[in-house]
Amino acid sequence: MPASPIRKLVPFADAAKKRGVKVFHLNIGQPDIETPKTVLDAVRHSDFKILEYSHSAGNESYRKKLVQYYSQVGVNVNHNQIIVTTGGSEAILFAFMACLDAGDEVIIPEPFYANYNGFAVEAGVKVVPITASIEDGFALPPIAEFEKAITPRTKAIIICNPNNPTGYLYSREEMEVLKEIILRHNLYLFSDEAYREFCYTGTHFSAMQLEGVDDNIVLVDTISKRYSACGGRIGAFVTRNNELIQAAMKFAQARLSPPSFAQIAGEAAVDLPADYFDATKALYQSRRDLLVKRLNAMPGVFCPNPGGAFYAMAKLPIDDADKFCQWLLEEFNYNNRTVMLAPATGFYGTAGLGKQEVRLAYVLNENDISSAMDCLEKALEAYVALIA
Numbered sequence: 001m002p003a004s005p006i007r008k009l010v011p012f013a014d015a016a017k018k019r020g021v022k023v024f025h026l027n028i029g030q031p032d033i034e035t036p037k038t039v040l041d042a043v044r045h046s047d048f049k050i051l052e053y054s055h056s057a058g059n060e061s062y063r064k065k066l067v068q069y070y071s072q073v074g075v076n077v078n079h080n081q082i083i084v085t086t087g088g089s090e091a092i093l094f095a096f097m098a099c100l101d102a103g104d105e106v107i108i109p110e111p112f113y114a115n116y117n118g119f120a121v122e123a124g125v126k127v128v129p130i131t132a133s134i135e136d137g138f139a140l141p142p143i144a145e146f147e148k149a150i151t152p153r154t155k156a157i158i159i160c161n162p163n164n165p166t167g168y169l170y171s172r173e174e175m176e177v178l179k180e181i182i183l184r185h186n187l188y189l190f191s192d193e194a195y196r197e198f199c200y201t202g203t204h205f206s207a208m209q210l211e212g213v214d215d216n217i218v219l220v221d222t223i224s225k226r227y228s229a230c231g232g233r234i235g236a237f238v239t240r241n242n243e244l245i246q247a248a249m250k251f252a253q254a255r256l257s258p259p260s261f262a263q264i265a266g267e268a269a270v271d272l273p274a275d276y277f278d279a280t281k282a283l284y285q286s287r288r289d290l291l292v293k294r295l296n297a298m299p300g301v302f303c304p305n306p307g308g309a310f311y312a313m314a315k316l317p318i319d320d321a322d323k324f325c326q327w328l329l330e331e332f333n334y335n336n337r338t339v340m341l342a343p344a345t346g347f348y349g350t351a352g353l354g355k356q357e358v359r360l361a362y363v364l365n366e367n368d369i370s371s372a373m374d375c376l377e378k379a380l381e382a383y384v385a386l387i388a
C-alpha cells in the first residue's frame, strides 16, 4: 500500500511546530472556508431519537435532492442512478470493485490524485499511467498514447475534471476524444468531478453530458470541497448503467450505509442560493492568481495556470522534491516560518517522474499565501546554493 504523498511528511511538520515554527499548509486540500451556516444548521436542528442506519443507497430524500442538483449543472439522472457513498473516496473504490476484476488495468493520465493508487491496490487493479506534461500545461495526452497503453485487460480510464493535482480543466473537445476511445475499446470512463464548481478558464463539461455512452460512464462525486464539508464524508456514485448500479449496490449493502448526519447537510446544501459558488470561486481565483504570479516570478520556477480546482503544480530548480519538502520542514525556516508542500512524485505512476515538481493547494487566505511564497522564495535560494 503506497504512502499518501499529501500526508507522509506530517511527522516532520509536527516536529517543526513543536520547535515553535509556523507551518503554512499548502500540502493538503483542506479549504479554510467555513461550511455554510444553513448546511450546519440543518444538522443542528434535526430532531431524531435514534441515529440509525440509512438506506444502503442513501436517504431517498437526499438522492431526490441530488437529482435536482445534477439537473442544475446540466446532468439528467434519476435517484435510482445514484448511490450515496462515504466520501468520493468510497465512490472511487466502488467503481474499481464493481467494474474491474483483480488483475485488470485502468489507464490514468498522470500526474493524478494519488489515492487512486491506494484504491487500485485495494481492488487488486493495475494502474497504467500515461504522462501529461507540465510543458503542455497537463493537457490530455494524445489518443495515440491511450491506444498504446490499451491491452486486453484494460477496463477503464479515470479522469479528474478539473484535475487534482494539476488544476487542468478538460475541454468538451477532449471529453469527446475520450468518448471515442471508450466506445472503440468498450471501456468504462470514471469521471471524478469533485471540483466541478471551481472552473476559472472555461465552463465545466461533465462526462455525464456525453451522448450515447450511458453504459460506460461512472461519475464519482463528493460534497467535501463543494461546500467545504470534508469531514461530513459524503459522496456519490452515479451511473445510468442499470446493471452496474445493481453491482455497486452489493458493495453498498456490504458496508450497510453512508453516514447519517452529513446526508442531512448534503440535502440542505442543494438549497444554497445560486450565487453561493460565485463568492467561493472568486476567492479561489484570486488566490490562484496570486500564487501562480509569485511562483512564476521565482528564478527557475514554472507553474502553468490551473484552469480549475484549487491546486497548482510547479516545477522547481531542485534535485529531489521529496528531499526538498522534508528539508523545508526539518532544516529551514524564514522568520520562524516555513511551508509544507506535497512532493509530486507520489502523483505519478511512472517511477522517477515528478522529482522536480511539487503540488500546492491554494486553500489559505491571501496573506498566508504571500507569506508562504516569501518562505518558498528564500528556501529555494538557500536550497539551490546547498545543492550547487
Ligand SMILES: Cc1ncc(COP(=O)(O)O)c(C=O)c1O
Residues within 6 Å of the ligand: 029, 086, 087, 088, 089, 090, 113, 160, 164, 192, 194, 221, 222, 223, 224, 230, 233, 234, 235
Ligand atoms: C480528486 C479527488 N477525488 C476524491 C477525493 C476524495 O474526497 P472525499 O473522500 O473527501 O469525498 C479527493 C479529496 O481530496 C479528491 O481531490
